[in-house]
Amino acid sequence: MKKVLVVLSSILLCIACNNNTKKENKYEEETEVRDPKPVVDKKQNKIPTTAEAIANANGLKHWDKVKEIRFTFNVDRDSSHYQRSWNWKPKKDIITLTSEKDTITYNRSQLDSISIKADQKFINDKYWLLAPFNLVWDAANFTSKHELKAIAPISNIEMQKLTIVYEKEGGYTLGDAYDFYFEGDFIIKEWVFREGNQPEPSLITSWEDYQNFSNIKIAKTHIRNEGKWKLYFTEIKVITE
DSSP states (O other): OTTOOOOOOHHHHHOOOOOOSSOOEEEETTEEEESSSOOOBTTTTBOOBHHHHHHHHTTGGGGGGEEEEEEEEEEEETTEEEEEEEEEETTTTEEEEEOSSOEEEEETTSOOTTHHHHHHHHHHHHHHHHHHHHHHHTGGGEEEEEEEEEEOTTTOOEEEEEEEEEOSSSSSSOSOEEEEEEOTTOOEEEEEEEGGGOSSOSEEEEOEEEEEETTEEEEEEEEBSSSSEEEEEEEEEEEEO
16 A cells, blocks of 8 residues: 555544553664563564554454455534445455445546545545554555653553654645554554644544454544544444455
8 A cells, every 4th residue: 555645534624651561661763672572573583563563463464364344434523423334355455335425336456536536535434444554554654653651642641652654745645643542552542643744633532442353453433532523433344264
């Protein structure tokens, strides 16, 4: 996904470690060293980066077995509700969007003026669903910084923080930044989206209601830090080989 960066679609733009364990995490640059025994990638004989550790904690090693994934993306804001459903066959990159207005099926290698609009929505919704995996899939397209101690914006708990800033060329949106907050289990608890890498947050939400789908761990619910706003997933199904 070299040239595909995440886009927050118009609907979202409009509505726009307090680690209890005693072990200490140490890092050098982008290389993570965990006590007492670092987890080493035996195939490549290297210690995972922080981004890879987050992806692995959510089941990235099982992704190769996924042949189809279905989910419905929902947003509740005050008294309004919006939803759209997706069927994605990642090995073929064939996607079907089902909404109140239409049903569109397309291949991401053959985008046209109609399917590209659907694809922008797909990239947004898929990012919410699988952001931990995108930390590996998009690694060539962003720079990152890891902080051992940072205060999470919603809970005010001390956690670890990984900040990524996307490149300013290619893809649907340019230069956006994300701050991921997590504890020693490398499971994201909160995040901040900053459009164009601006200092002030554009959106802050929780990551909660995790559930396991064929060894893929997914946070089903994201609640904004202010107002009556919730983004959540229903009808999730992961089909494996």
